[in-house]
Amino acid sequence: MPSVKFIEHNGKEHVVEGDNGDSLMVIATSNLVPGIDADCGGECSCATCHVLVDDAWMDKLSPISETEESMLDLNPDREPNSRLSCQIPLSDDLDGIVVNLPEFQY
């Protein structure tokens, strides 16, 4: 199974495995990784599963959809590597991906 490294804002690392096709949001919440709220449950409509993807992995992700863009755009703390983790399905290509969690979700 491919794995994901989540790094909390305080630096604490969580390496967890997940099934291909599961979103990084689902993998984080089902492994009780703190820092992801996911209020809407994966509908790309609340932006509370915001993550900052390690630069080395940005090119491997599918492009940002119009819906994700409209939600990310409203976040004043958006960075160039900001993504919504419910919109990143895990795959073998992403085995070992590193994502940083923001200090707050809102």
Place this chain on the structure above:
Amino acid sequence: MSEAISLNQSALDDPWSVPLSELDPSQPAVFQTDSQFGFFERLRAEDPVHYHEDSIFGPYWSITKFNDIMAVDKDHKRFSSDPGITLTERQADFSTPNFISMDPPKHDVQRKAVTGVVAPVNLAKLEPIIRERAANILDGLPIGETFNWVDHVSIELTTQMLATLFDFPFEDRRKLTYWSDMATSGELAGGPTPEPARRAAMLECLDYFQRLWREREGVAPDVGIDLISMMANNPDTQDMDPMEYLGNLILLIVGGNDTTRNSISGGVLFLNENPDQYAKLRANPALITSMVPEIIRYQTPLTYMRRTALEDVELRGKTIRKGDKLAMWYVSGNRDEEVIDRPKDFIIDRANPRHHLSFGFGIHRCMGNRLAEMQLRLLWEEILNRFEHVEVVGPPERVQSSFVRGYSDLPVVVHPKR
């Protein structure tokens, strides 16, 4: 007329006893008498996407299932927020546009101009201030006598907060409460306030805030992080005309005031109605974290948001026509048994308590949602520090509105810890 009133009364007494065509949840009396849940239970069961041919607001669709509401709320390209998010028609001679009633791109730039006020870094600064104020309010409550929790606590805490966000003269802060109440209680929305009186209050509000605007215009942005300075000094909002300024002020005042106020009152009521939950909370105050979103679900302080179809759309086999109005009844979706486990029960330690509709979803999702949660959390932490019981000693009085689900009176007696 008398026939309509008697039918209405029958529906209030037993929503299953009248023809579906007589079941209109947009009547303020439905919420004032707390009769809405039977209405929505029947609509969800029999016709979850229901067309009301007539109401005080004209024809409209009721969307009552959680997932349908989510689908409409996300679909801002086909379901517009313009010309407004309540069923009341915009008045051509008194139009107060604001960003919640706009679509992209204008919505996005106006929202972004003010959203920083509730950015996490600012919330962290506000936390000790809110805690101290909550403590002061609670320490000043009368002991051993009945008082109105709404006025003494709910209104006071949220109005102090709002005055801070606007950097509004603190001694005048109850004007904000007054303007908020006048804005949402107009007769055109089925409320008790005559339209001329509502307009007069709105113009008084504009006049007051225009003075504050002039004082803060051109002031270096690092001086003011308040909402007025933000709007007055942002290129995207500094040229707003007066009625648009008024519209955005009312949006921020109602959004920052009426909603949290009613969740504060509702929480006290729900814990009294569910003594097992109150006991669980006393035994484990850490449950405040999950109780807060449960209070917000259970209260649903804004009952719906309206959308207007920009094209014909099929939903559950119904054709919603271009130009039709829809009410996404958050208050109904929040009791949808297909999505929420035991939705009629108030459960302070639910799994996934934030999976509710009260803040909306999509680009118009409540920007103050984390501030609202923080205010409730801090208040309940301070309540539990002081009081063994905030006892409700009489029935609440509810406001006459089908949009704001709120309380004007909640009689309580507080019992300090020994």
